[in-house]
Amino acid sequence: MxxxxxxxxxxxxxxxxxxxxxxxxxxxxxxxxxxxxxxxxxxxxxxxxxxxxxxxxxxxxxxxxxxxxxxxxxxxxxxxxxxxxxxxxxxxxxxxxxGLPRPEVSAIPALDAPAPWHSVVAVQTVVLQAENSSLPLTATGHVPVSALTDLGHILDIEPSTVSALISIATTAGLFHTDDDHISAEAEAESWLGLSLLDAWRTLADATVPKDLAPVVEQAVLHGAETAQSMSDRLIDAANTRWPLAHEHLAARLQRLLHDWRVLAVIDAAGQLTDLGEAWGAHDDERQQSLAEQWPAPTEYGYLYNHLELLVPGLLTPQLARQLRRIATPTRLVETHTYQISEQTIAAAVGHGESVGEIRDFLKTLLRGDLSQPLQYLLRSFAESPQAVVSPSRPDTAAASTHAAPRTSPSSTPSITMESADDRDPVSRARALVGEFRDSPDARIRLLLETALREHAPISITVRVGDALRTVVLEVIGMGATRLRGREPGAEIERTLPLKAIAEVHPITKETSWDH
Structure with a gap:
């Protein structure tokens, strides 16, 4: 007790x-x-x-x-x-x-890490996609690889690596997770406006938890003094700082090294890359110099007769957002390609885009005149708007309306904010501690409830008129106003009103039972 x-x-x-x-x-x-x-x-x-x-x-x-x-x-x-x-x-x-042995941190994962700029493009693409459709989450809080297969093919990045990038971006505050899906945060909009280097640095900075930052700094500073890899220096420094961390620290270091490999901070041998070394040393000039070698952001493209649109570089996120309304991305690597089709134009018009707005945007984006196939496609929609299928057909809406009465509000399960807070350990702990602090007799009730649950005798001082009397009882029941108990070794029960209890003390080895 x-x-x-x-x-x-x-x-x-x-x-x-x-x-x-x-x-x-x-x-x-x-x-x-x-x-x-x-x-x-x-x-x-x-x-x-x-x-x-x-x-x-x-x-x-x-x-x-x-x-x-x-x-x-x-x-x-x-x-x-x-x-x-x-x-x-x-x-x-x-x-x-x-007395436990130090668990080993696994080797650096053997993955084909994308180039730093390509990691940024991948996260930009996920942000734009999440604006229109959320991504599912597994019970462990990760986007399943199966949901990223098509996206991985478009980006030419393994779906598991895309999932890791989403986790990093979530830590960076670009996404928020609900019970079963992930959506873009408002902060993602300002991140989309950053340069490629600043966007990458935002992701890289998010991989380092605040408490690990001093260890990372120490490992970077000692790089010139030892032949150890960055990963080995980091592990040694962390184990020295937190001597009892064991598997908890090993798991965190494994996650950090994995994220660094995904972002090309370290190579497959655990050594810092040129960019990783410049980032770790906060060498902005060196980082800028390395970023100048990346593909340049581009704000124009070319259209071929088969309605494939080619951007000779990395299309800026703002233009990519507009283009995705009327075209489907098919390849997003050093150059970006999109496919325009009758279906994509129909979807755009169905969501409120006018043919004139689509034409004006493409005239601004494309070098040269609009191709004949594109002009024909746009003209067909301008002349026959009734051919456009609305995303929400009236008969579908009516069917939904007729189906609604099958489930009454009273029979629909709902999760209230209160019940969600009850399941959240932090919120629930705050509520319980707050209740304890607000109740003048909370500690007395806690001691009595503890004695009841642990079948432990307890010393209770009761007011009897103007006098105080102390008894030792084994608590066998407690309600809102009364307590039932019996003296140790006896069968006779006592009933005490809770409001008459003045003090309660646990029985210790030094406590006498002879009252």
Missing amino acids: SQTIAYSDAVVALSDTDLDTVVSLSHLPRLRIADLYDLSSRLAHPDSIDRRLAVLTDEDLRALLAADTPSAAATALLLADGAGHPLPGVADRIAAMR
Whole structure:
């Protein structure tokens, strides 16, 4: 019982920010947390303790283990109480983790990494696609490779690499994830307006979590002093800084190195590329010089008689957005190609584009006159607008309207914001701690509920008239207003009104049962 109470007391003493951090680091499952006892029990679980110990630096670990030395970092991570003493179970976990071998970080993935500029084009393409149709998500929070097959073919990039780029871009704030799909964020619009180099740097910067930044800087600075690869230097520096991280750190480093390989920060041997070295050293001049060798953004194209549009370079995202309304991208590599067809023009007109607007845009984009096949296609739509099939046909809408009454509002399952917050561990933890702080008798109820659940005897002081009487009971039931219990070793039950309870104390080895 003392363990649960110790954790409960420490939890309610945390600041809101520290509470959020502790719950997030502990990786609690998205199952509703019943009450403060439930929350404290989950945070006291060895797996949760291990995850929090994993982010404790070598310096903070030494402070935690020093006798009678307050450790602010350990207290903020729910590893020590306010006086700096390790919470129950923490010292045992430290000893156990110190005896574990260091897990190896896997070799750099053998993938055909796209050029840096091509990574930017890939993310730009996904942003533009997500504006009109969201991408599905797996239960692990990734876009499935099967949904990226066509896109990977257009970009000439492996679908798994495109999925990794989407994950990086999500970390960079370009996408947001819902329960089952991913959509573009508002910030993605300003990112589309960046130069290729600045857009790439935004993605590269997002691969480095804030706490790993000093380790990355250290590994970069020591590059000239050792023959080790960047990946090996990074792993050594991280293991020194976080001595108890083990598999948690190994997984994070593996993710970082994978993302760096995808963005061409490092090569297949784990060495920094020229661009990666310049980026790590914050050498802007060198980065600019390397970026000058990339394909140039282009704002014009050529149209062939078979209605294929060729851009001799990288079409800017703003023009690509307009062009995608009337054409389908077929190849997006060093040069960009799009296919115009009767179906794409019909879709554009069906979504509100006029033939005149389409013609004016193409005259601005294309070098030379519009080809005869294109003029014929546009003229046929201008002369026969009734041939255009609207995306929402009236009969389809009517069928939907008639089908609607089959499901009444009362029978339709809904997920309210409240129920969603209940499943979110951070939101639920905040709510429970807030309730505890707002209730004057919250700690008494917590002690009684803990005694009930753990079948532990507890010392209860009750007001009897003007006097106080203390009894030791094993709690066997508790309602909204009364408590039932019996003395240890006895069969006679007592019933106490909760409002009469003045104090409650856990029974410890030093506590006498003779009252």
